[in-house]
Amino acid sequence: MTPEERVIWEELVRDIPRLRAQIRALGVPAAHVDDVLQEVLIRVAQALPKYDGRVPIGAYAFGFAVFTVRNWKQRQASQARALEKLRQAPSESGEAPPDAATHAREKNAQVHAALDQLSFNHRTVLVAVDMEGMRISELARVLGIPEETLRSRQTQARKRFAAAYVLVTERKP
DSSP: OOHHHHHHHHHHHHTHHHHHHHHHHTTOOGGGHHHHHHHHHHHHHHHGGGOOSSSOHHHHHHHHHHHHHHHHHHHHHHHHHHHHHHHTSOOOOOOOOOOOSSHHHHHHHHHHHHHHTSOHHHHHHIIIIIITOOOHHHHHHHHTSOHHHHHHHHHHHHHHHHHHHHHHHHOOO
């Protein structure tokens, strides 16, 4: 690792709590966040020599997080299907929501439940831009897609999130 790469890496290490929160917001259950985070950090470290500084290192790492989470979710779905076949019966492995001790924890759980209702593409733009404050132009560069596509996704994501949030908050425990 060159001295310049080390400086960039140290900046990324300071940003790990935020990256961890982003991975959780992208839909990875809390119990698996650190495993996915480790995979993201490995991929960023491998790609560090190609980092050109056009976007902040946090945005660069977020791009790796998006693709890593997508792959992780696909693996999880594949494993779940395989387990289902082995058991020969539908599995009800859903966890009961945790008993929230505070109003803030309840709201956080509701937000995540509403986010779970969104497609991965809609969730990604909502988390990155609306929750994390990333600029559309940064996210477009990171994901390699046009800004207008992201703006359209953001509009749809906001509408779908609002509808999902209403349904989540109206549910009776």
